[in-house]
Amino acid sequence: MSSPPIQRALERIDLLGSISDNSNFRVRTLLSPANRRAAATLKDWMEKAGLIVEHTIDGSVRGILPGSNPEAPALLLGSHFDTVIDAGAYDGPLGILSALAAIETLQEEGIELPFPVHILGFSDEEGVRFHTTYIGSLGMLGQLDKARKAATDKDGNSLSFVLATEGWSNDASEICYQAEDVRGYVELHIEQGRVLEELQLPACGVSALVGQTRLKVIIEGQADHAGTTPMPIRRDALAGAAECIVELERLAKECESAVATVGQIEIHPGAANAIPQTATFSVDLRHADNEERLRLKNDFLKNFKFIAARRGLTLNWQTILNDDATPCDTRLTEQILDSVEATTGHRTTLVSGAGHDGVIFSRITPIGMIFVRCRDGLSHHPDEYASPEDIATGIEILVHFLRQQCTSQDG
Ligand SMILES: [Zn+2]
Known part of the structure; x- marks a missing residue:
C-alpha cells in the first residue's frame, strides 16, 4: 500500500489536472486564469506541508523547507505547471508534486535535512503563449533577455507589457538564484518516450538533454x-x-x-x-x-x-x-542512479529528447533528472498516463536520494 504522502500526490495530480482554461480540454498558459489558480493551489499545498511559500510576478511558486542549516546552499527540486493545448495531467505537475510528497515523507519520518530544499513550480516552460520556452526558470535566474521580453502573444502584447499589467503583483517576490545559493537542481519528469516501457522499467536516470x-x-x-x-x-x-x-x-x-x-x-x-x-x-x-x-x-x-x-x-x-546538448552532472547523476538502483534494482540512464528547465539551471548549478515511465510514451496529449505504482516508485527514488544527501558531503 502506498503511504499517505504518495496517496496525496496521486490525488493532487488529478486535482491540478482538473484546472483548465477550457472546459473541453486541459490548457494552462502563462498567467491565464487557470495557470494562476494552479499556482494558488500549489501554494496552498506547500503551505499545508509547512513550507515558506512565495510567488513571482510571472506566477511561478516556491516552497522552502529550511532544514537544520538554512544558510547552506539549497537543493532545488521542481518542474513546470503550465501545459500545451489539450495536454495531459502529468507532464510538469508530476515533478512538483513528487518533490512535495518526498518532503512530506521525510517530515513524517522526522528527518531534518542539513540544507534547505526549495520546491519550484514554473508558470511557463512549454512556451505556448509567447512561443518562447522556459520563461519561469529564466525569470528565477534573472535571465529573461530582451528578445524574450519583447516576444508577443496572439493579441500582440509583449511579455514585459503582460508582466507589468497582468502579472501576479500582489505580494510577489523577486527570486533570483546565483550559483553560490544552490547545490543542485533535480527534476522528476515523465519520460515522454517508449524506451522505459520497452525495457520494462518504472524509472531511470538521465545522462543528458539533447x-x-x-x-x-x-x-x-x-x-x-x-x-x-x-x-x-x-x-x-x-x-x-x-x-x-x-x-x-x-x-x-x-x-x-x-x-x-x-x-x-x-x-x-x-x-x-x-x-x-x-x-x-x-x-x-x-x-x-x-x-x-x-x-x-x-x-x-x-x-x-x-x-x-x-x-x-x-x-x-x-x-x-x-x-547544444546539456549534459547532466556526472556526480549528481551517480547519486540519483544509486537511488534508482536501490528502489528498482536497475541502473539505467536515458538521454532526454525533450528540453526541460534543467537546461536553464545548468547555467548555474549541477543538474540531474529522474524519468518515470509513461504509457505508450505518450505526452502532450490528454491520454498521457503514468501508473500510480510507477509514480510511487519515482517518489521513493526521490526520498532515497534526499536521505542519501543527509549523509553525503556538502558541495
Ligand atoms: Zn514538461
Missing part, C-alpha cells in the same frame, strides 16, 4: 502546367524536397541516437494541376553529442545540394535554432 538544430529549407524549381510539361524537362520543387526528406531519414537512421524530423512542409503554388515551384520544409535534428549533430547536419546539407543540383533546383536554408 542538442537541437532546427532549419528552414527552401527548394526552388519552376512552376509549369501539369498536363503540358513532359517529365524529363520538369524542375519540380516538391519531388526534390521528397528526395531530400528520404535522404535525411536514411542518414539519421545510420547515425546512432540521432533523430531527425520533417514536421512541416509548404508548397507553392499548391494547385493540383501545377508543378510546384517552391517547397519549404522544416528540419528538426537532435543528438546528445554536439559534434555528431553538426556532422550529420553538414552531411545532409551536402546531399541536399547534390540532389537539388541534379534536378536543376536551387537550395537555400536558414538556421532557426542551434542549441
Whole structure:
C-alpha cells in the first residue's frame, strides 16, 4: 500500500489536472486564469506541508523547507505547471508534486535535512503563449533577455507589457538564484518516450538533454502546367524536397541516437494541376553529442545540394535554432542512479529528447533528472498516463536520494 504522502500526490495530480482554461480540454498558459489558480493551489499545498511559500510576478511558486542549516546552499527540486493545448495531467505537475510528497515523507519520518530544499513550480516552460520556452526558470535566474521580453502573444502584447499589467503583483517576490545559493537542481519528469516501457522499467536516470538544430529549407524549381510539361524537362520543387526528406531519414537512421524530423512542409503554388515551384520544409535534428549533430547536419546539407543540383533546383536554408546538448552532472547523476538502483534494482540512464528547465539551471548549478515511465510514451496529449505504482516508485527514488544527501558531503 502506498503511504499517505504518495496517496496525496496521486490525488493532487488529478486535482491540478482538473484546472483548465477550457472546459473541453486541459490548457494552462502563462498567467491565464487557470495557470494562476494552479499556482494558488500549489501554494496552498506547500503551505499545508509547512513550507515558506512565495510567488513571482510571472506566477511561478516556491516552497522552502529550511532544514537544520538554512544558510547552506539549497537543493532545488521542481518542474513546470503550465501545459500545451489539450495536454495531459502529468507532464510538469508530476515533478512538483513528487518533490512535495518526498518532503512530506521525510517530515513524517522526522528527518531534518542539513540544507534547505526549495520546491519550484514554473508558470511557463512549454512556451505556448509567447512561443518562447522556459520563461519561469529564466525569470528565477534573472535571465529573461530582451528578445524574450519583447516576444508577443496572439493579441500582440509583449511579455514585459503582460508582466507589468497582468502579472501576479500582489505580494510577489523577486527570486533570483546565483550559483553560490544552490547545490543542485533535480527534476522528476515523465519520460515522454517508449524506451522505459520497452525495457520494462518504472524509472531511470538521465545522462543528458539533447542538442537541437532546427532549419528552414527552401527548394526552388519552376512552376509549369501539369498536363503540358513532359517529365524529363520538369524542375519540380516538391519531388526534390521528397528526395531530400528520404535522404535525411536514411542518414539519421545510420547515425546512432540521432533523430531527425520533417514536421512541416509548404508548397507553392499548391494547385493540383501545377508543378510546384517552391517547397519549404522544416528540419528538426537532435543528438546528445554536439559534434555528431553538426556532422550529420553538414552531411545532409551536402546531399541536399547534390540532389537539388541534379534536378536543376536551387537550395537555400536558414538556421532557426542551434542549441547544444546539456549534459547532466556526472556526480549528481551517480547519486540519483544509486537511488534508482536501490528502489528498482536497475541502473539505467536515458538521454532526454525533450528540453526541460534543467537546461536553464545548468547555467548555474549541477543538474540531474529522474524519468518515470509513461504509457505508450505518450505526452502532450490528454491520454498521457503514468501508473500510480510507477509514480510511487519515482517518489521513493526521490526520498532515497534526499536521505542519501543527509549523509553525503556538502558541495
Ligand atoms: Zn514538461
